[in-house]
Amino acid sequence: MTSSGTPSGLAPLDQLLTLEAKARAASTLTELVFSIANDSFAALGFRQALVFASGKGLLAISGLVRPEEDSPYLVWLRRAWPWLHECAQAQPGWFEPGLAPQSPPSGVTEGWEEWWPRGLYALPLRRRDGSELGWACFLLEAPPTPAQGWLLARLGETWSYCWEMLAGKPRASWRPRWLTHGRKRLALLLLPLALLLPVRQTVLAPAEVMAMDAEVVAAPLDGVVKSIHVRPNEMVAKGNLLFSLDDITLRNRLEVAQKSVAVADAELQAATQKAFDNLQSKAELALLNGRAQEKRAELSAVQTQLARIDVTASRDGVAVFGDPDDWLGRPVVTGERIMQLADPGKPGVLVHLPVADAITLEPGAELRLFLTVQPLSPLSARLTETSYQATLSPDNVASYRLRGAFGNAQERARIGLRGTAKLYGGWVTLGYYLFRRPVAALREWSGL
Template sequence: MNEIILSLLDLQSRILAAKRPVEVAFLAVDLTHTLIPYRQAVLWSKADGVITLSGAAVVENGSPYVLWLGQVFGILSDLDGPAAFTAMDLPKSLAEQWADWLPAHALALPMDGEMLVYARDEAFGPQEIALLAHLAALVRTARRALLPRTTLQDRMKALDSRRTRIIAIAALGVALFPVTGSVLAPADSAPAHPVIVRAPLDGVVDHITVQPNDTVTEGQALFELDATQLAGRLDVARSQWGTAEAEYRQAAQAMVFDAKAKAQVAILAGKAEEKSAEVRLLENQLARIAVKSPRAGIAVFDDPTDWIGKPVVVGEKVMAVADEKDTEVEAWVAAADVGEVKVGAKLTLFLNTAPLSPVRAKVKIIAYEASARPDSTIAHRVRASLDEMEIRPRLGLKGTARIDGDTVPLIWWLFRKPLATMRQFVGF
């Protein structure tokens, strides 16, 4: 009995003198043999699994023995106090392998999240169980005392660090969240298939007979050119034609008596025909100074006062006639944003008159070169055809177009313009 007490005191002093938790674990599974004889011992933790094996310097976590022990400890993890057990206390699948790994009898000593197990061929007696329970309590206290202490400041730092990591991960996720890139541009409802009305000849616009956006019918007069110059030329041509006709008739009568006059008849006849053709040409041009509508529709042009007295050349556009409902979208994209627009992209037009009823279209034409707009800005003209199921907005309605592009990260969508502006000044 005295020897047992001395062994207990010696083992207890060694455990209390240990400097690291691993030293306590070594004493618990290897040197406890001096107090109570056993064949095998294991120290296990819920957090780390098998920590120490008796007679082994290193624990091989993937070995069959350690894997089997992990399943056994999973069953014993709910014990509240010391408990002796055998293969009969385990499920059949584990009991069949008991003989391969452990002796016949084992004793489990739970230690608040950890557990000591001793095994030997003979059953453990009550006194032995009491001594080993006392030893397990000592091992638990020593290991807790040697574990790194976590102060309130350390916990706050860990909490702040964890919070920082969570915020950083969340921010990264938000920054990389895929969104559809888009650009905004002023737009309006433009004629899809207009008929262009051009100046039929060189001249000066005398007056416009219709107003912008007036409804016109086919054959209705739209504008007229100044007829003063043509009328004067026509009067002169008619006078010259009359003179040529008179000379021709005089020569025709004189050739009966004068052989020389016969040679002049053909020349004078050609001259009279030339003046006649000139008169017909001028009469035709004079008839064309009143330009008429080639179809029914809406007259599309600018302020008529800008055209009064303006010289025009043949083929110059004066106005257009378009169907009020045959429309498409015309948008003006800034030069900095045109790279985001592609043919076939989706376009949504938000009309100023109906902002809650967007009109959907598809981009069909993107102007290669930027051109000047009436407001003196430079932009690229974009044409988009309306979807077949869309209600055609009335000609001339204005609004804002959103043109969708490729899917991009949110951070690129937010900072693309600031970065482009920065490059203009910094150069990188």
């Protein structure tokens, strides 16, 4: 031996390189254990080599492709290996029956004397973290020489590394596996049960505060808006002037109607005077009288329309409408809504529920309004009215119009405020709640 622990001469080193090359060339664990059991004969000169795997038992025997499970030798070997394993763990390396730290079981000594030589050399094969992979046992007539011991030590490292790489990551015990995978499996088992949990079906939709008892103020006749006499959300009293329509056209018509009435009266009077001595004039009296009455009716209609160009409030309330500048000079038709008169003491909520988000809702369903100005203080309300026909919302989305009445939070529900309404439907399972819309979209797409 040299001072570095390497035996003198090149023969052991050549054998080491050859055996390491064969070990690295193995593509499976079966090829590796076959090389350990057979290719090392030239370096050790053993009678027999055995390769055991931890927890699995015998893997390979030198000279045999596949051991016969029912042979007497293997039956004895399976009975002797637990004892040999304990002894090798306590004292790896050279081992003889007489030097064993523990007494052998019944029949092991007789089998040793019949099939095995003087002793065996037990070489442990371990992972890099120290855990046991297996054992390579060589049956020898005498303890290995120092050169053979050096060779076995180096080969043990190489075989251990190749075994670890071919065997892959070790399978964890049941406790770590349960801690890592058992909880996931338990969660997967509990998931179907969780989908059966009852939950309240809810939906969110844009909403605004509106008046429950509002009166529509519409244009009384065709015309152009001349002026708006109130401001948006202004409190007005009964009889207050709200807006006026332009009167130029009607006043022109009034002047023409008055002239027409004067002409008709003059013609009627002239025909009356001639009727005493002119039979033709007497015959025209009925026609001229009807024409005069027609002109007076036209005059009365124009006067009536002219009296309606100034629109006043029919009751006390709040004038609800948009920007007054949007109405000035705007043509309107009879019945077109210009504003509303709302009772501020009776506010309600108007919800535009999109058709895609619609759920089953009945009058009296719970509703909570989260105003944009007060998102942390929702207002409670109850659904009072639902529509069956979808219309376009202010956002141009097909929606159902729902109305609700507030409870005891009317002081914070100012007309015109907007926010998001949360509507509460019936109780459904969690699975239905989560997959209702995906299933509906899938059916719409597939047509099933």
